[in-house]
Amino acid sequence: MPVQIRVPTPLRRFTGGADVVTAEGSSLREVLDDLERKHPGLRERLLDENGELRRFVNIYINGDDVRFLDNLSSKVKDGDDISIVPAIAGGR
Amino acid sequence: MAKTSKNIIDEARSTIPELSVEEARKMIEASQAVVIDVRESDEWRQGHLPQAIPIPRGFLELRIEEKVPDRKRPIILHCASGLRSLLAARALREMGYENVYNMAGGFNAWKNAGLPWVAERQFTQEEITRYSRHFLIPEVGEKGQAKLLDSKVLLVGAGALGSPSGLYLAAAGVGTIGIVDFDVVDLSNLQRQIIHTTDRVGMLKTESAQKSINAINPGVKVIRHDVRLTSENVMQVIADYDVIINCSDNFPTRYLVNDACVFARKPLVDGAIFQFEGNATVFYPAKGGPCYRCLYPEPPPPGMAPSCAEAGVLGVLPGLIGSIQALEAIKLILGAGKPLIGWMVYFNTLGDRDFVRILRLRRDPKCPVCGDHPTQTELIDYEAFCAGVNFGANGSSQPAHT
Numbered sequence: 001m002p003v004q005i006r007v008p009t010p011l012r013r014f015t016g017g018a019d020v021v022t023a024e025g026s027s028l029r030e031v032l033d034d035l036e037r038k039h040p041g042l043r044e045r046l047l048d049e050n051g052e053l054r055r056f057v058n059i060y061i062n063g064d065d066v067r068f069l070d071n072l073s074s075k076v077k078d079g080d081d082i083s084i085v086p087a088i089a090g091g092r
Numbered sequence: 093m094a095k096t097s098k099n100i101i102d103e104a105r106s107t108i109p110e111l112s113v114e115e116a117r118k119m120i121e122a123s124q125a126v127v128i129d130v131r132e133s134d135e136w137r138q139g140h141l142p143q144a145i146p147i148p149r150g151f152l153e154l155r156i157e158e159k160v161p162d163r164k165r166p167i168i169l170h171c172a173s174g175l176r177s178l179l180a181a182r183a184l185r186e187m188g189y190e191n192v193y194n195m196a197g198g199f200n201a202w203k204n205a206g207l208p209w210v211a212e213r214q215f216t217q218e219e220i221t222r223y224s225r226h227f228l229i230p231e232v233g234e235k236g237q238a239k240l241l242d243s244k245v246l247l248v249g250a251g252a253l254g255s256p257s258g259l260y261l262a263a264a265g266v267g268t269i270g271i272v273d274f275d276v277v278d279l280s281n282l283q284r285q286i287i288h289t290t291d292r293v294g295m296l297k298t299e300s301a302q303k304s305i306n307a308i309n310p311g312v313k314v315i316r317h318d319v320r321l322t323s324e325n326v327m328q329v330i331a332d333y334d335v336i337i338n339c340s341d342n343f344p345t346r347y348l349v350n351d352a353c354v355f356a357r358k359p360l361v362d363g364a365i366f367q368f369e370g371n372a373t374v375f376y377p378a379k380g381g382p383c384y385r386c387l388y389p390e391p392p393p394p395g396m397a398p399s400c401a402e403a404g405v406l407g408v409l410p411g412l413i414g415s416i417q418a419l420e421a422i423k424l425i426l427g428a429g430k431p432l433i434g435w436m437v438y439f440n441t442l443g444d445r446d447f448v449r450i451l452r453l454r455r456d457p458k459c460p461v462c463g464d465h466p467t468q469t470e471l472i473d474y475e476a477f478c479a480g481v482n483f484g485a486n487g488s489s490q491p492a493h494t
Contacts, residue, residue: 006446009367010403019443045396055390060451068454083449085438087388088366090405092251092285092341 003031003080010086014042028059029072031082046084047072056087101175108181110196113205116168125166125191128152128159130180131199135172137212137234141202144170149180156184163188170195170202213238219311223265231428237265241311243425244268246333248321248349250297251275252410253339253363253417255287260418262305262312266425269305270333272317273297284407321345323471326352335421337361339414343391344474350375350384351471354462359431360384361420363413365405370413373436373453374420377462381433386456386463391478409441 002022007015015021016039023038025031036043048054051072059066060083066074076082095103111119119125120143129136129144136146147155149171160167167189169177178194185192195202203209212234215223219237226232232240245266247254250273261269275297277288292300298316305312317329326348330336336358338349346362353360357378364371375383416437423431436451460467 006440006449008440009369019440020446054392056388056392056396058387063449063451065452065454067456083438083451085371085436085451087343087392088364088369088371089343089346089391090341090365090403091249091253091339091363091410092281 002078003076003082005031005035005082006084008084008086008088010088011042011045011084014039014045025076027072028061028066028074028076028082031076032072058085059083060085101178104178104182107185108178108192108194110174110178110194111168112196113202113207116170116193116195116202117207119166119168119193125168125193126160127168127170127195128156129171129199130169130177131171135199137214139203139209139211140199141170142208142210149176152180153183153187156187156189160189164190166191166193168193168195170198172198173200174198213241219265222309226264231426236426236428239425239427240265240422241267243335244270244333245421245425246270246272246330246336247301247339248272248336248345249339249341250285250287250301251281251339251341252284252365252405253414254301254337255285256411256414257337257339257363257418257421258287258301258305259308260415261421262309264418264422265309266312266421268313268315268333270315270317270329271298271301272319272321272329273301274318274320284405284410286411321348323348323474326471327356330356330358333358335359335361335424337417337421338363339417343478346384347391347477348471348474351461351468354383354385355469355471359424359433361417361424363417365409365413367404368406368409368442369438369440370409371436371438372413372416372420372432373434374424374432376431376433377455379433380455382453382455383459383462385461386459387453389456389460393480394478406441409439412439412441 002024005021005023007019007021023031023034025034032043046057061074062081120127127141127144129140129146130149130152132148145159169181171177174196181192181194223237226237227234243266245261247258250271277292277295277297277300279293281288287304288300296318298318302314305314319325330352336353338360340346354377359374359376362373362375377383420432423429434453436453438449438451440446457464
């Protein structure tokens with residue numbers, strides 16, 4: 001089931017510059033696995049060595065933070081909109 | 093026979109019941125009566141009963157039905173001394189209002205009895221013209237403008253985000269603007285830091301920002317904080333401000349300001365930018381919203397999140413985000429609309445359909461700073477925290493990826 005993933009600028013070098021990519025899976029974990037197959041290197045920027053979501057990156061499914069859903073086990077369905085939003089510090 | 097003013101007053105006294113200020117107070121407190129102040133608007137502005145509705149004598153018959161549709165409802169009229177309102181009461185009687193009272197002695201007697209009253213801010217002629225477009229907006233008006241003029245906002249950083257934010261807050265008439273920055277204006281700043289000018293290269297940013305702010309609005313009081321914010325000075329710096337705007341450019345300052353605002357129970361208007369992307373939100377745990385730590389419990393390891401100095405930023409982008417920060421600060425001051433507490437507005441300005449997104453942010457009950465059982469109750473060493481030095485359970489620092 002294809003979902004859209006919105007990739008923030010700092011991670012677009014893993015997606016050939018694309019700001020929106022698609023991947024498949026029925027849970028967020030499966031989507032990220034598929035994403036890694038298509039865009040190697042991306043998953044490591046999102047997950048730590050224990051396979052948990054890094055604490056300075058948030059992922060939103062249809063605008064809702066997955067940490068307050070089911071984390072990586074959160075269900076995704078066809079057409080869902082996934083946003084990756086890392087902490088950015090810029091202001092000057 | 094022609095009547096004298098004394099005749100008219102005597103006649104009115106014989107038909108209109110009068111209340112002492114104490115009797116009026118009791119009726120007002122029991123919500124039994126509506127109070128109409130028939131004085132002119134300049135008299136009203138100098139002070140009035142908190143519950144009163146202003147309708148100048150000349151407009152009374154024209155506006156009373158809109159304000160008091162129920163003709164049986166008790167109405168207490170008053171003016172300054174009780175005479176104009178006494179005569180005005182007859183007109184309401186004629187219109188069929190059955191329970192009209194005059195408050196004897198008027199506002200002066202009320203005030204002299206030590207009863208509560210409030211004063212509207214006195215605007216100068218210059219202010220009336222300057223803020224005339226604000227006066228027209230129901231959410232601002234004279235009351236809102238008075239709130240803005242009485243408010244104190246702190247800008248943490250006079251750079252890309254602080255520039256538009258500071259300029260708009262100054263123009264809007266935020267009465268006191270504090271600016272924290274220890275840097276000087278550099279030529280490379282001017283592509284985006286629009287509060288500074290070419291002839292001020294080398295000048296302290298706080299001084300340059302003060303000049304621009306006062307050039308737009310000389311009525312704004314600027315307080316310069318030419319310091320680097322630290323755990324030692326931050327609580328004192330933010331203490332006097334109503335709203336803090338985070339315009340900083342590094343993680344240690346972002347965590348420092350966040351924690352300080354949580355401890356001081358102050359709203360923090362956050363904004364961040366990266367090339368063509370940016371976001372803004374309001375952190376306000378005291379109102380049930382999340383803080384920066386709820387969002388990002390830990391900063392990225394050094395090298396994993398390049399700064400603007402390393403990655404660049406489009407000049408216009410901070411104009412967009414900084415303006416939203418000014419807007420949110422103004423909403424908070426006015427109490428207008430719904431501030432972005434628990435919501436992040438996220439811009440991908442290279443996009444079309446996803447140019448802007450709204451993301452739901454939630455307070456984390458396990459947050460170490462604003463959670464239900466906080467484990468960190470004082471400020472820490474934020475340079476060390478952001479360098480990945482172990483802080484108990486949080487310290488899962490990662491190798492840098494570049």
